[in-house]
């Protein structure tokens with residue numbers, strides 16, 4: 001049932017404040033402001049020298065965000081790979097390892113094969129899945145469910161942000177168990193994370209603005225997405241969503257990689273989405289934007305008030321997000337990124353919930 005929405009995707013985007021609230025309250029204890037992941041001990045965070053993560057598509061990009069978190073907050077090195085690569089590259093895995101698999105459907109063939117490979121080699125297996133009765137959920141040693149509810153639209157939206165919420169909890173719990181995250185810092189981070197449902201609502205308030213700027217975009221042949229740090233995976237996610245929904249060719253890049261090739265693509269016909277909250281590396285992104293603007297590129301900047309003030313006029317359009325801390329930014333900034341792809345596709349008249357050539361659950365290689 002789509003309720004009052006035209007598409008399941010729109011409904012699922014708008015459900016995020018609520019389902020993120022459900023997922024967060026499952027994994028955080030708000031009376032003590034601590035991460036509280038049942039079954040986290042199965043992964044032996046305090047004994048690991050690395051954590052393996054494997055997944056496909058958008059779920060892989062959630063894993064990529066979490067690499068920044070596990071490394072920063074838990075000092076735990078993460079090796080992450082696309083499941084279709086991981087399963088065949090014969091990477092050494094042993095009983096000293098833990099491996100995390102992320103999947104909305106819990107049925108993705110490559111992710112399942114990667115899980116089985118790690119299991120055969122003795123690793124502890126954790127799964128972040130949205131469908132609790134799925135094969136991946138059944139075969140894992142420990143399941144960390146996302147409480148996103150059924151996701152019908154083929155393009156993953158609410159499952160992605162709920163995956164991020166679960167992964168944030170695992171990263172903070174790992175930090176505590178490894179003795180590298182102080183109790184004060186954990187409490188501070190958890191109280192920041194509790195703001196997510198209300199911040200997500202505020203982010204959705206930018207929708208009409210985004211709808212307006214999606215109309216000209218629907219005439220573009222190509223688009224570029226740029227971001228740094230945890231917003232780099234979001235740039236990849238923005239490009240993936242735009243491709244699959246609107247069939248516009250799009251690429252995501254780490255902003256710092258621009259001058260190593262993709263800048264050659266920039267001209268006045270190239271829309272460039274820059275995902276950049278005002279944070280410690282914002283200034284670096286501003287200089288990337290200036291390089292794009294100098295070559296006529298048309299920038300849509302997704303940032304906050306301070307970021308808009310400090311952007312040096314490089315952006316043609318700015319989408320303003322509420323102020324928020326670093327750890328919540330990739331979860332909240334996912335919403336405008338989803339809305340850009342959604343509204344562009346609606347303008348183009350493509351089948352938003354069932355894009356051509358795609359299936360919701362990829363059970364074959």
Ligand code: F6R
Pocket residue numbers: 056057058059060102103104105106107108111154155156157240241244360361362
């Ligand atoms: C993109 C998308 C896909 C899935 C991928 C993995 O919007 O939905 O990239 O994320 O096929 O699917 P799951 O999460 O079911 O393993």
